[in-house]
Amino acid sequence: MKDQTFLVRFRSSIILMIVTVTAMILGGEVLFGLLLAISLIGMMELYRVLKMNKSILAFTGYIFCILFYMLVYFSKTELIFPLLIGFLLALMGVYVFSFPKFHSDQVTLVYFGLIYVGIMLSFIYRVRILENGILLVWMIFIGAWGSDTCAYLVGRKIGKHKMAPILSPKKSVEGLFGGIFGAALIGFLFATIFKGKLTAINNPQVSFEIIGGCSAMISTIGDLAASAIKRNHEVKDYGKLIPGHGGILDRFDSIIFTAPIVYYLLQVL
Structure with missing residues (x-):
């Protein structure tokens, strides 16, 4: 059983390494698209912790993650702070107009998810496009x-x-x-x-x-x-x-x- 578990883990590690190396070498749209996908999946995993990955709050997070990556791709980083304010306003709008469907800790987690997963991972792309x-x-x-x-x-x-x-x-x-x-x-x-x-x-x-x-x-x-x-x-x-x-x-x-x-x-x- 341990040998089988090791083989599964080892095989996954090899595949992950191949994908990582390929994406880093190619860079550009390939890396950008992969990071966006990874960020969305990561946010979904985080939201699943509170069983809300399919909620309207979560989808608001996914949408703003995509918008954030578009700002990074088109080098409009000066608009990131306004985007975060807009994200908070959108979440609070969903929160108050659907009250009491969601709790404040759920709103906090969704907001945290964009920063913790989406924004932090985007720096891989930002490092890759440097000289x-x-x-x-x-x-x-x-x-x-x-x-x-x-x-x-x-x-x-x-x-x-x-x-x-x-x-x-x-x-x-x-x-x-x-x-x-x-x-x-x-x-x-x-x-x-x-x-x-x-x-x-x-x-x-x-x-x-x-x-x-x-x-x-x-x-x-x-x-x-x-x-x-x-x-x-x-x-x-x-x-x-x-x-x-x-x-x-x-x-x-x-x-x-x-x-x-x-x-x-x-x-x-």
Whole structure:
């Protein structure tokens, strides 16, 4: 049974990796369309926590997610704040005119969903369209998945002090530092290999070390935050879209947090 579970998980990981690599290399409309689809599915998974993924509130969230991505695609980012205000007004309109069908916590979750899933994931596309974006975008995954692998290996070998025993009993403080230093090292090596092609970054080796370490710290918060939401609502997985892994939010929980961090660190380094 364990072998079968491992094979399912491994197969899904390979497929996910192929899709990810292909989308990152192609970029453009392919990546944009994939991220929009992932964001909508992720929001649906989150809304399902309160059993409202098919409600009019949820569909309001889906519509504004599409509108948000259109602003990003056409580089109208100055309209994002007005969009968020409009989204809040639309949700409150649905809330008051259908009262008492929905509760205030449901309205809050729908609003939170657009920011937590849609807006945060869009930074993958925003990093990809930067100069040298075809290389820079991989720092998002190094900070999330790379650090997770390093944290697992270090934690398994020397982990003794529990970091968040209630949310994730297997995570250790030693694993956290292993993930941070591991992501920083991978970032340094990555920059060393592609140094000649990273023309838009000053001192890419140092910059990628910093980005790798910082995004690794933030990715841990993303992972634990997703677990906390599930624990609050007694949900094991957000979905079953990815066999062996769960839903979109189960696999992209740390990516959600590392994407904007990488984008903004690239602006200042």
